[in-house]
Amino acid sequence: xxxxxxxVQMRKGILEYCILHIISRGExxxxxxxxxxxxxxxxxxxGTLYPLLTRLKNAGxxxxxxxxxxxxxxxxxxxxxxxxxxxxxxxxxxxDELIRSTREITGKQKNSTKRKPKTTKAVxxxxxxx
Amino acid sequence: xxxxxxxVQMRKGILEYCILHIISRGExxxxxxxxxxxxxxxxxxxGTLYPLLTRLKNAGxxxxxxxxxxxxxxxxxxxxxxxxxxxxxxxxxxxDELIRSTREITGKQKNSTKRKPKTTKAVxxxxxxx
DNA sequence: GAAAAGTACTATGTATGGCCAAGTACTAAG
DNA sequence: CTTAGTACTTGGCCATACATAGTACTTTTC
Numbered sequence: 001x002x003x004x005x006x007x008v009q010m011r012k013g014i015l016e017y018c019i020l021h022i023i024s025r026g027e028x029x030x031x032x033x034x035x036x037x038x039x040x041x042x043x044x045x046x047g048t049l050y051p052l053l054t055r056l057k058n059a060g061x062x063x064x065x066x067x068x069x070x071x072x073x074x075x076x077x078x079x080x081x082x083x084x085x086x087x088x089x090x091x092x093x094x095x096d097e098l099i100r101s102t103r104e105i106t107g108k109q110k111n112s113t114k115r116k117p118k119t120t121k122a123v124x125x126x127x128x129x130x
Numbered sequence: 131x132x133x134x135x136x137x138v139q140m141r142k143g144i145l146e147y148c149i150l151h152i153i154s155r156g157e158x159x160x161x162x163x164x165x166x167x168x169x170x171x172x173x174x175x176x177g178t179l180y181p182l183l184t185r186l187k188n189a190g191x192x193x194x195x196x197x198x199x200x201x202x203x204x205x206x207x208x209x210x211x212x213x214x215x216x217x218x219x220x221x222x223x224x225x226d227e228l229i230r231s232t233r234e235i236t237g238k239q240k241n242s243t244k245r246k247p248k249t250t251k252a253v254x255x256x257x258x259x260x
Numbered sequence: 261g262a263a264a265a266g267t268a269c270t271a272t273g274t275a276t277g278g279c280c281a282a283g284t285a286c287t288a289a290g
Numbered sequence: 291c292t293t294a295g296t297a298c299t300t301g302g303c304c305a306t307a308c309a310t311a312g313t314a315c316t317t318t319t320c
Contacts, residue, residue: 001189001305003220009143009306010228012277013136018235025240030297040234041227048278050298055277059131072296073286090133092236097171098140099229104170105148106222110155139277142306160268178307180269185306202267203315 011042017095018042019052020080020088023062029075053078061087141172147225148172149182150210150218153192159205183208191217 018040022033030049037044053076056062061084064076080088148170152163160179167174183206186192191214194206210218 001185001191003217003224005305006143006146006221007224008278009146010224012142012306013139014228014232015278016136016139018232021236021238025238036235040231042231042235045279046298047280047300051279051300052277054299055131061131069287069296071287073284073298075297087133091136094133094137094140095232095236098144101170101172102144102148102225105166105172106151106225108151108155135276138275138307142277145307175308176269177271177309181271181308182306184270199267199316201316203269205268 014095015042015044015048016052016056017088017091019049019056020061020084020091023078024080024085024088027077027079029067029077031075056084060084144225145172145174145178146182146186147218147221149179149186150191150214150221153208154210154215154218157207157209159197159207161205186214190214 015037018037019033022028022036028036030046030053034044034046034049053062057064060081062078063081064078066074067077068074145167148167149163152158152166158166160176160183164174164176164179183192187194190211192208193211194208196204197207198204
């Protein structure tokens with residue numbers, strides 16, 4: 001449970017959202033995506049991105065076409081499918097709600113003495129041991 | 131790769147952040163946390179929360195004391211350790227940066243024709259097949 | 261007082277995604 | 291031909307969220 005690990009966990013799923021959004025803005029291939037993510041300070045390595053793209057493809061959210069490159073092997077240029085567009089739209093909502101929920105939690109200040117009154121379960125015991 | 135699954139992935143790590151924040155605001159036990167998370171529309175079940183609390187405890191980020199209850203078995207009331215406070219502070223930064231990075235990606239609009247000029251790698255090939 | 265219901269915590273197994281690391285394949289430069 | 295650069299592929303590892311079942315204590319009900 002170190003910070004680095006939690007940071008990794010935190011962006012699970014978010015990467016998928018970001019990638020779909022990048023693809024939604026025009027044809028791109030993997031290196032384009034890595035560049036854009038890196039410039040936004042989201043570090044991604046190939047071993048993460050390529051499997052993700054494969055999953056998106058298998059799920060029918062994206063499709064690609066091969067384009068030959070002047071410098072190196074051919075590239076897969078990705079585009080969103082209609083299904084992918086719907087999915088992205090849903091992810092947008094999910095992400096916004098998640099941010100709102102988190103802010104609702106982390107925006108609250110210390111409640112040292114006064115707690116929100118509980119109607120059902122009264123926590124009144126003062127009998128503490130150990 | 132359905133929406134529900136991605137939603138689950140999206141909140142990995144965020145739960146940890148929320149829990150630490152809730153604990154930082156005063157002594158609470160598991161049911162308190164579930165109540166607060168639920169009211170913020172973050173659904174959590176026992177099978178998720180208890181293992182998480184155990185991890186936090188083992189990592190030295192939180193500690194607890196047993197408090198007898200009038201209605202049922204004794205409860206574990208959690209508090210943050212100094213280390214936990216530091217960790218929470220770091221998580222706050224991480225989360226804020228992640229939100230900013232994501233917004234940087236998802237805030238951009240469609241770039242149908244004009245792409246940000248690439249200095250190093252010019253993607254100019256028009257030679258497309260398949 | 262025994263049975264049932266409610267509360268709180270524990271334990272096990274599964275699935276998923278991010279990541280490391282090694283490998284394949286193509287092109288251009290020396 | 292060898293080396294370097296680029297692009298994509300694959301296999302294995304790990305941590306978290308979750309479902310599910312189980313333990314333990316108290317109060318309620320008959």
